[in-house]
Amino acid sequence: MPTDPYDDLHLDTLHVAATPDDDPRLAQWLQGVARGFHEGVLPDDRLTSWLVEAREDGQRLRGAWVRARVPGESPYAVATLCSWTGRVNLGAGRLLPLHMVSDVTVAATHRRRGLTRRLLTQDLADAAARGLPLAGLTVSEGTIYGRFGFGPATRRRALEVDLSDGLPMHPGALGSADTGRVVLVDPGEGWPAVQRVHGAHLARTRGEVGRHGAYTTRLTGRRAPGGGPDRSLRLALHLRSDGEPDGAVHYRVHAQERTHEVEVLALEAADPRTTLRLWAFLAGLDLVTRARQDRAPVDNPLDHAVLDPRAVRTTRLDDGTWLRVLDPPAVLAARPWGADASFVLDVADDLGHAAGRWRVATRDGAAEVATTDDEPDLRLPVDVLGSLVLGGTDLRTLRAAGRADVGDAALERVARAFDGGPVPTCSLGW
Ligand SMILES: CC(=O)SCCNC(=O)CCNC(=O)[C@H](O)C(C)(C)COP(=O)(O)OP(=O)(O)OC[C@H]1O[C@@H](n2cnc3c(N)ncnc32)[C@H](O)[C@@H]1OP(=O)(O)O
Numbered sequence: 142m143p144t145d146p147y148d149d150l151h152l153d154t155l156h157v158a159a160t161p162d163d164d165p166r167l168a169q170w171l172q173g174v175a176r177g178f179h180e181g182v183l184p185d186d187r188l189t190s191w192l193v194e195a196r197e198d199g200q201r202l203r204g205a206w207v208r209a210r211v212p213g214e215s216p217y218a219v220a221t222l223c224s225w226t227g228r229v230n231l232g233a234g235r236l237l238p239l240h241m242v243s244d245v246t247v248a249a250t251h252r253r254r255g256l257t258r259r260l261l262t263q264d265l266a267d268a269a270a271r272g273l274p275l276a277g278l279t280v281s282e283g284t285i286y287g288r289f290g291f292g293p294a295t296r297r298r299a300l301e302v303d304l305s306d307g308l309p310m311h312p313g314a315l316g317s318a319d320t321g322r323v324v325l326v327d328p329g330e331g332w333p334a335v336q337r338v339h340g341a342h343l344a345r346t347r348g349e350v351g352r353h354g355a356y357t358t359r360l361t362g363r364r365a366p367g368g369g370p371d372r373s374l375r376l377a378l379h380l381r382s383d384g385e386p387d388g389a390v391h392y393r394v395h396a397q398e399r400t401h402e403v404e405v406l407a408l409e410a411a412d413p414r415t416t417l418r419l420w421a422f423l424a425g426l427d428l429v430t431r432a433r434q435d436r437a438p439v440d441n442p443l444d445h446a447v448l449d450p451r452a453v454r455t456t457r458l459d460d461g462t463w464l465r466v467l468d469p470p471a472v473l474a475a476r477p478w479g480a481d482a483s484f485v486l487d488v489a490d491d492l493g494h495a496a497g498r499w500r501v502a503t504r505d506g507a508a509e510v511a512t513t514d515d516e517p518d519l520r521l522p523v524d525v526l527g528s529l530v531l532g533g534t535d536l537r538t539l540r541a542a543g544r545a546d547v548g549d550a551a552l553e554r555v556a557r558a559f560d561g562g563p564v565p566t567c568s569l570g571w
Contacts, residue, residue, distance in 0.1 A: 147205065150219065150251075152259070155202040157195040161188060165215070170204045173218030177246020178281075190364045194354030198225035198241075201267075203260045205251070219248040220256040224264050228351040229277065229462075232532060232562045233477035233506065234344050240268040240276040240467070241353065243571045261289055262492060265467065269494045274471035275530070277350065277464050279570045290490055291463040292527030294534070295348045295567045298439045299457035302432040304403075306452070308424035314446035315421055316414050321381050323422045328362040328376040334386040335360065335376070341387065341411035348462065348531045348565025355571070360391050360407060374406070377422055379415050388415035390422070394429060401426075405434035407568065413442045420446075436461065440564035462567045464527035467494045470510040472530055478503035479532075479561020482554050487517035488526055495523040503558045518551040531565035 153166070161168045168188055175183045195202070205220035222245045229239040242264060247256045268276055277294075280286055302308065326334070343349050358364050365371035379388030388410035395402045403423055410416040420443055423432055435457075437443075444453050466472050469488055483502045490496040500513040519536075521529075525544045528534040536556040539545040547555060 147254075147256075147259075149208060150205045151208055151216065152205045152220075153203075155204065157192065157200050157202065161192070166204070166206060166218070167192070167202070169206060169216065169218045170202050170221055173204065173221045173248065174244045174246055176248060177221065177244075184368055186364070186368060190358050194358055195223070197354035197357060198227075200225045201264075203264060205256055205260070219251040220260060221246045222257070222260040222264060224268065224276075225353065226273065227277075227353055228343070229275065229464075230343055230345075230347055230349045231472075231476040231530065232347040232565070235475055235477060236343070236351075237275060237472070237475050238273055239350060240265075240273040241350070241571055242276060242278040245278075257285075258289075265289070265465070265492060265494065269467045272468070274468035274475070275464060275466055277462050279461065280463055283460060286463055286465075287524045288491075289465065290492060290495065290523040290527065291465040292524035292529075293460035293462075294464040294528055294531045295461035295565045296439045296533065297435075297457065297459055297461035297567075297570075298437050298441075298455055300432075300434045300437045300441075301454045301456050302420075302434070302443075303430070303449075303452040303454070304424045304426075304432055305430040306449075308420060308452060309448045310417065310421065310446045311448060314414075314417050314442075316418075321379055321387070321415070321418065323377050323379050323418070326376050326378050328360060328371075328374050328391065331376045331378055331389070332357070332361050334378055335389045335391075335409075338378075338386050338389045338409050338411060342409035345411070346566060347563045348533065348567045350462065350567050350569050350571075352569065353571060356407075356569070377419065379410065379418055379422075387411040388419050390419045392423065394426065396428075400430045401428045403429050403432045405432055405437075408434065409568070417442060417446050436568045436570065438564075438566040438568075440566070462531075464530050466523055466526050466530065469495050469497065469526065470499060473499070473501055473508050473510045476508075476530060476532075477506050477562060478508055478558050479506075480554075480557040481505070482558035484518040484551060484555045484558070485513055485515045487520040488523055489520070490523040492523075495526065501558075518547060519555055520546040529559055532560060532562050533565045535560060 203222045204218045206216040224242045227239045227241045362371035362374040390408045391406040393404045487498045502509045
């Protein structure tokens with residue numbers, strides 16, 4: 142009889158509604174995450190603030206705990222994974238529920254025994270059973286998640302912006318001065334206004350994901366990365382002439398002997414003009430000569446608004462959000478389409494959730510999706526479908542890479558249908 146490879150372990154899913162006193166495995170789980178990412182042992186106040194975040198998201202915590210081996214020993218977590226339901230903008234303002242996966246770790250003593258495979262496949266199966274159409278994550282290494290059906294769907298771009306000349310812009314970039322103003326607000330008190338701006342930004346930004354609880358902690362200044370209240374976090378809000386907030390930038394100034402640098406932690410706005418106005422505000426900060434922004438848009442009006450395009454330098458460009466389709470008809474019917482077409486799509490999926498064949502008929506930006514036995518025009522594995530969902534990767538490129546099987550006759554027709562629309566971008570990591 143085969144033996145259970147995990148008979149020394151206890152596998153379970155925890156409820157974040159519990160308190161650490163009710164269930165000590167909560168604290169063990171979080172310390173397991175910290176160990177997995179090579180952080181030190183976390184202080185109690187980190188546990189407290191993390192539980193607030195996890196409850197805000199309604200997180201499910203999966204894990205494996207080593208059973209006590211000697212009297213008095215506490216069990217500890219050797220595998221962790223969490224997930225919750227968020228939202229993603231598929232384009233044209235269409236928001237779809239997103240199954241968000243994070244904190245995947247396995248202790249050095251238990252690696253490559255299939256623990257991540259076990260926790261992640263269970264988690265994806267549960268999400269599919271609950272009717273979630275799409276899963277997403279951001280990764281530490283590019284080689285792990287393709288086998289589970291995730292494909293890179295947005296790009297992560299880091300910027301270094303030279304502010305030493307005040308970042309002059311072309312006439313017209315900022316509009317007329319009487320259309321709004323910038324005010325400085327305490328990050329905690331400004332949070333409701335920031336949330337309103339975030340709603341507008343999410344609705345207009347293809348690929349953007351709704352903020353989860355970790356961002357509430359981070360952007361209200363409730364807790365600094367090193368612990369205690371965040372006293373160096375600043376918030377500037379842009380207000381329309383009627384007083385309604387339509388832009389927000391969270392930043393921190395790092396004072397150095399000769400040059401001060403501003404770190405842009407989050408910059409969101411209801412429209413591109415306001416984004417540029419917030420950049421002009423940052424450029425006007427006294428003593429500051431340089432800005433850095435991680436997860437900035439790839440296709441960025443800032444590049445074209447500045448008089449000197451070399452003032453905006455890309456210091457990193459790689460994968461951002463990875464998507465995993467769980468329900469192809471739901472996702473294909475929800476995303477916007479660039480051209481009218483009719484084609485048969487065949488999807489292969491080792492985990493089974495997205496495997497099948499469908500006729501996709503697109504018209505006026507919408508699609509009808511129906512199962513079919515017709516010969517496919519396009520065959521691809523589910524991770525490649527994940528790369529196509531947001532329109533961030535061109536089907537022609539995927540075929541050129543040998544990742545999508547589509548004949549010459551169908552290629553242009555199907556590629557034009559998948560294409561069209563803004564380059565997706567996501568400013569979050571999770
Ligand atoms: C979404 C996120 O949370 S991203 C963060 C990921 N976590 C980290 O980077 C923390 C440090 N790393 C770790 O904790 C672990 O090495 C993990 C979580 C990456 C992998 O955990 P393990 O339990 O060893 O993985 P498991 O044994 O289940 O392997 C699953 C599959 O992925 C493969 N795999 C696992 N890790 C890697 C890796 N680093 N690179 C390439 N392939 C990998 C395995 O070969 C295996 O393939 P197979 O099932 O097709 O044969």
